[in-house]
Amino acid sequence: MSSYLKETPTRDGFFGDYGGAQLPPVLEPHFKAIAEAYDKISKSADYIRDLRYIRKHFQGRPTPVSHLKNLSEICGGAQIYAKREDLNHTGAHKLNHCMAEGLLAKHMGKTKLMAETGAGQHGVALATAAAYFGLECEIHMGEIDIAKEAPNVTRMKLLGAEVVPVGFGGRSLKEAVDSAFESYVPQADTALFAIGSVVGPHPFPKMVRDFQHIVGIEAREQFLEMTGDLPDMVAACVGGGSNAMGMFAGFIDDADVALYGVEPMGTSSKLGEHAATITFGEDGDIHGFRTMLLKDEAGEPAPVHTVASGLDYPGVGPEHAHLYRTGRANYTAANDKEALDAFYKLSRHEGIIPALESAHAVAFAMREAASNPGKSILINLSGRGDKDIDYVTETYGFSVDS
Template identity: 85%
Template structure:
């Protein structure tokens, strides 16, 4: 790993001012066990060998980098490239950490994997890992997201997972996390709560980033091989921020590579109509860690909206808050309409249907390319859009001809 990755977070799980572990006393020994086991086995040759075998022979890694020639020509300016995590088994980057967490659970002697999910990609990936390792699986998902992401709900059930609908509050990702934590409290002896992003109490922001680091390792080597140079700009969508930390980690020590996290601006900048935490949030606590949070008038996590279910979270990974505060990464946004236009454009002009989450990063690239002639932009195409096609076409149509 690079010097930054070796020294961050600190031993208490803090990325500068953000992170840590705020846990109810009954869960403290379980998270200590997770941390100590991970720190031990992540250096074991047997664990590393098994993980490498899974990545190559089950996930189909490495995933390629593709030059988006048609969109580059249409947009003008910079050349746009995409790291193709949509070609990872199950169709998104999520399997990178789910197989790692499943292997961790196996080494710990756990019998069950549990998680929250928004867009359903983490739920599908964890259900896949549970099937692979012969474990039970329990997935908590907001009722709004269940309706939007029906194909992924079907996939989870086919893979043997129990899908728990969450019907309180905003009925989306935040509430799914709340529900899963509550269920986990009584099952922690036999289950691992495989948190689905670089969020949650320490050590999960570190664990998920480390398992997603494979994206950055591959992308850096592939881009150098394709072009002879590093990209000028690396961009990824950010909800919790796992796919972004995955690709950022490959370039985080390169002063000449600008990192951009793209948040969902939803339908407007009005509170409750977006999920742009860096843009409008403030320091606070959520789900057992310190980060930046979108807050309502009472100081509680605010309701959020985005067309992309995987991004509708009122907080952000603590490492992203740290990268923003220290200036090591830049954060911008794309709204629903821009992202939908990017979704249609990539489908029509590249033959690739992107996930709505990934379309936020693509929208940024399309917007930034004309302003950066002679440069290169590498986005993380974090997932494929199969899960979104029914929702998009039934709600918004097929786009303009």
């Protein structure tokens, strides 16, 4: 691993000023046990061998890098490439950490996996891991997201998971996290709360980043093989930020590679109509860790909006807040309209239907290409859009002009 990844976070889970573990006393020994188990097995040859076998023979890794020739020609300027995590089993990057968390749960003697989900991709991936390892599975999901992401709800249930609808507050990802934590407390002896992004109390921001690092490792090697050089720009969508941290980790020590996190601008810059946490947020605490946060007038986590359920979160992974504050990564935003335009254009011109979350990164590449002739942009296509096609076509039709 690179020096940055070895040195960051600290032993107590801080990325600069962000991270840590703010836990009720009843959960402190359980999270300590998770951290100790991860420290032990992450250096275990047996664990690494088993995980590599799963990645190759079950997940279908490595996923390829594709040159988006048609989209590059349409946009003009830079050449656009995509790391195809949509071709990972279950259709997104989420399985990278879910299979590893399932293996960790088995090592710890747990009998159940629990989690929150927004777009449902983490829920599907965790339900898949539970089925593979013979574990029970409980997924908490906001009622709004259940309605938007019906195909993923069906998949979770087919895989044997119990899907718990969350009907309070904004009825989306933040509330799903609240609900899952509340349910986890009395089950912590037998269950592993497999957090779905680089968020939450230590050790999850580090652990999930490490499990997702495979994306960046593969992408760096593949891009070098394809082009003989490294990309000028690497971009990924950011809600909690797991797919972005996985991709960034592969290039974090390459000073000449500019890293871009693309947040959801929603319908406007007005509070409650976007989920662009780093763009508009401030320091704060949420779900047991210190990070940047969108706050309402009372200083509480603010309501958020985005067309992409998986980005619908008022906080962000603490490592992203750290990379922003140190200047190593840049953070920008794409709005719902831009994401939908990218969704349709990638579908029509490349034969790839992207997840609405990933479409934010596609929108960034389309926007930046024209002003960067002679450059290369590598995006993380973090998931496929099977889960979104009913919602998109019923709401917006079959083209951006519909």
